[in-house]
Amino acid sequence: MNKVNWDEILENIFLKENLESLRELIDTSEDFIMDVFIQNEKDEIFWLKNEDPFFFKSIFLASADEFLNDLINKESNKVDEYETVIHDRSFLYLKDVKENVSDVGDIVEIIREGKYIKNYSNEELETIKKFKLIVKLYSNELNDFLLGIQYLTASKIFKDKRILALTARKIQPLKERLFIIPKNSFDYMVVGDTVLIRNLTYFERDFGFYKKYEEAKDEVIEGIKREENLFGKDIKLKGIDYFSEKIKNKPLYLKRFYKVIKKGNYKKFEFSKVKEIIDDFNLKVKFDESNKCIDLGEETSIKDFLQLYDELYYRSDLSGNRMVASENSPYKE
Numbered sequence: 001m002n003k004v005n006w007d008e009i010l011e012n013i014f015l016k017e018n019l020e021s022l023r024e025l026i027d028t029s030e031d032f033i034m035d036v037f038i039q040n041e042k043d044e045i046f047w048l049k050n051e052d053p054f055f056f057k058s059i060f061l062a063s064a065d066e067f068l069n070d071l072i073n074k075e076s077n078k079v080d081e082y083e084t085v086i087h088d089r090s091f092l093y094l095k096d097v098k099e100n101v102s103d104v105g106d107i108v109e110i111i112r113e114g115k116y117i118k119n120y121s122n123e124e125l126e127t128i129k130k131f132k133l134i135v136k137l138y139s140n141e142l143n144d145f146l147l148g149i150q151y152l153t154a155s156k157i158f159k160d161k162r163i164l165a166l167t168a169r170k171i172q173p174l175k176e177r178l179f180i181i182p183k184n185s186f187d188y189m190v191v192g193d194t195v196l197i198r199n200l201t202y203f204e205r206d207f208g209f210y211k212k213y214e215e216a217k218d219e220v221i222e223g224i225k226r227e228e229n230l231f232g233k234d235i236k237l238k239g240i241d242y243f244s245e246k247i248k249n250k251p252l253y254l255k256r257f258y259k260v261i262k263k264g265n266y267k268k269f270e271f272s273k274v275k276e277i278i279d280d281f282n283l284k285v286k287f288d289e290s291n292k293c294i295d296l297g298e299e300t301s302i303k304d305f306l307q308l309y310d311e312l313y314y315r316s317d318l319s320g321n322r323m324v325a326s327e328n329s330p331y332k333e
């Protein structure tokens with residue numbers, strides 16, 4: 001295998017060429033070390049003895065292949081970034097694990113520092129109803145480890161003896177082994193400081209992202225109130241408490257609002273421009289022109305308002321047609 005700069009590859013693992021290099025390393029490496037863990041509902045991590053490290057190696061390869069095949073199908077050289085996505089999608093990446101997903105950062109640190117539980121009885125595992133299967137692959141050439149994570153329920157544990165045997169160390173004899181059935185690929189992988197997300201639904205649920213969106217929403221709305229309901233350069237909002245209650249516990253609305261806040265472009269919005277788009281696209285957004293105010297009460301469509309502020313409505317410079325973007329990310333030269 002050609003000499004490669006693994007620091008650079010880990011930093012930009014979302015690029016197709018870097019994923020290909022990592023896949024080749026996993027496939028050809030003969031010095032890898034595989035450790036298996038499960039994390040229960042209390043976030044306790046248990047070390048498990050596994051009898052077939054090549055079985056888990058095949059799951060890492062299958063996971064890498066899924067990402068690469070998705071890029072081939074999209075004719076793209078880069079995995080899509082999580083921050084640009086509203087609707088549930090597969091094959092995304094999110095950087096800065098410790099900052100953005102503290103729970104994943106905690107898993108990485110617990111495993112890196114060896115603070116997981118090694119000595120326990122099988123009875124401690126038998127009460128688990130749902131758990132994360134965590135697989136660590138360490139390579140000397142990489143001088144670091146990857147983590148593959150799956151979300152599993154009790155229906156996948158203690159079943160098929162032909163698949164895989166896992167035992168607690170030095171606790172019970174071989175005849176008392178427990179068994180587990182992993183899925184064919186990981187729901188997400190941690191590579192360096194990046195999470196590669198195969199299953200967005202599990203990822204957001206497992207790591208409390210909806211709570212994050214809810215908390216961000218509450219914080220922003222309190223800020224809007226402190227600024228006398230200003231939400232734009234010269235735009236005021238009415239019915240902000242009604243709006244807050246309506247998007248509560250609604251993942252798509254919360255994610256869209258979070259994206260609007262994260263981009264921050266709304267701070268530049270002028271009422272005259274916003275009114276022009278509302279009129280041009282016949283949006284169900286009630287406004288008071290004399291007071292430069294948008295009313296977020298019952299007569300306003302939350303969907304229309306959020307898509308308006310997410311800049312999804314535009315007129316094509318080529319055809320003059322009115323357009324609605326499915327997703328919106330800035331052009332990068």
